[in-house]
Amino acid sequence: MNGKGTGYVRSTVGEPSVVPTIPLTDTSGILPDNRLTSNVALKNIDNNFVAQTLAGNSWIKGVNSALYFNDTAGPVDKKMWRIISYSDGSIHLESLVDNLTAVLARFSFTRTGFLYAPAFAGDGSNLTSLNASALATGTVPIGRLGTNAPAADTFLRGDNTWAPAGIPSGLIVMSLAPCPVGWTRIAWDGYFLRGAYPGTVNTAGGAASHSHTLGNLQIPGHTHPTATTTMSPEHAHGFGIHAYFDSQNDSAGLLNVDGGNSGNMSRGPHNHRTQIDFDSATGNGGAHDHRVDVPGVGAIGVVGGMDAASNLPPYVDVYYCQKN
Numbered sequence: 001m002n003g004k005g006t007g008y009v010r011s012t013v014g015e016p017s018v019v020p021t022i023p024l025t026d027t028s029g030i031l032p033d034n035r036l037t038s039n040v041a042l043k044n045i046d047n048n049f050v051a052q053t054l055a056g057n058s059w060i061k062g063v064n065s066a067l068y069f070n071d072t073a074g075p076v077d078k079k080m081w082r083i084i085s086y087s088d089g090s091i092h093l094e095s096l097v098d099n100l101t102a103v104l105a106r107f108s109f110t111r112t113g114f115l116y117a118p119a120f121a122g123d124g125s126n127l128t129s130l131n132a133s134a135l136a137t138g139t140v141p142i143g144r145l146g147t148n149a150p151a152a153d154t155f156l157r158g159d160n161t162w163a164p165a166g167i168p169s170g171l172i173v174m175s176l177a178p179c180p181v182g183w184t185r186i187a188w189d190g191y192f193l194r195g196a197y198p199g200t201v202n203t204a205g206g207a208a209s210h211s212h213t214l215g216n217l218q219i220p221g222h223t224h225p226t227a228t229t230t231m232s233p234e235h236a237h238g239f240g241i242h243a244y245f246d247s248q249n250d251s252a253g254l255l256n257v258d259g260g261n262s263g264n265m266s267r268g269p270h271n272h273r274t275q276i277d278f279d280s281a282t283g284n285g286g287a288h289d290h291r292v293d294v295p296g297v298g299a300i301g302v303v304g305g306m307d308a309a310s311n312l313p314p315y316v317d318v319y320y321c322q323k324n
Contacts, residue, residue, distance in 0.1 A: 063087055077104065171323045179321035186320040211308040223296030231289040237282045244275035 060067055066084035080096040089111045095104040108116040142150050146162045153169065154162040172186065179185045191204060 167323050169323050173321050173323075174318040175321050176318060179319060182324050183321040184324055186322050188320045189317075192315075206311070208312065209308045209310050211306050219299065221296070221298045224294035226294075227292040229290040231287055233287050234284055236284045238279075239281065240279040242277050244273060247272040247274070 064084060064086055066082045069081040071079045071081075077097045078095075079098055080100060082094050082096060083091065084094060085091045091109050093107045095106075096102065097104060105118060106116075110116070145160075146156050147160055148162050150156070150162045153165050155165050157163050173183075190208070192206075196203070
């Protein structure tokens, strides 16, 4: 062996002989582990390095170089992690399925200073200059709005201050449109509002129409006093009749002048006037008056009635809305 210089002998049935130098160009065969020195990096049967302690400033070099971690006690598909440096200049922390065929989660760091991940959880108090316009999901807790503590009856003003609401709960307004959000319609359709007597708030009453019954109207029984004319002293009443009239015109016939029909003469149209003149007086009567008696009557009832009439003045229908 020594006479061979840098050569070496390999046995097919046993261990190889130790030689001072093994040429790096020799790529055939396998050396037993107990023939390697303690400071040589070890590989397992799939030609990967076995677990070992890395010295300070150790390097992992190569395209898409990676360092793998395998927690053999972990559950299925939760054993494998790797840190991998991709050729695009980013470095990723990745969780993989056990057979390394798929990435379950990835946290990426880029040279531009950004961190990308499917989700983040933890204390973000040191995060600054967040872009609020990029918030796409979730709701900002009410306690994170405003400079003071909110309450159920406050609203957030333009100066970022919680202030008492301008419209108190229970207030009722009229609206021509359906009640908006935060208001509830009250079932007061068909009613007018009236100031409440003590203890009668929200009590309905009245009627839309009315009628009058005349059967209950009566004139009670009554009598009329006897009437007597004023008494006059003894006196008489004078009277007179003065009249005249004409007979009907006669314009035909002959006048027999001798009664024997031996001589007749004709006559022309004429009439005869008759006049009556008579003056007299009644006899004197003693002093007297005239009495008129009217009999008494019973109660006079009125029958019948009136049709129902509306109580409604001109109106406009509106919605009544109450603040929640």
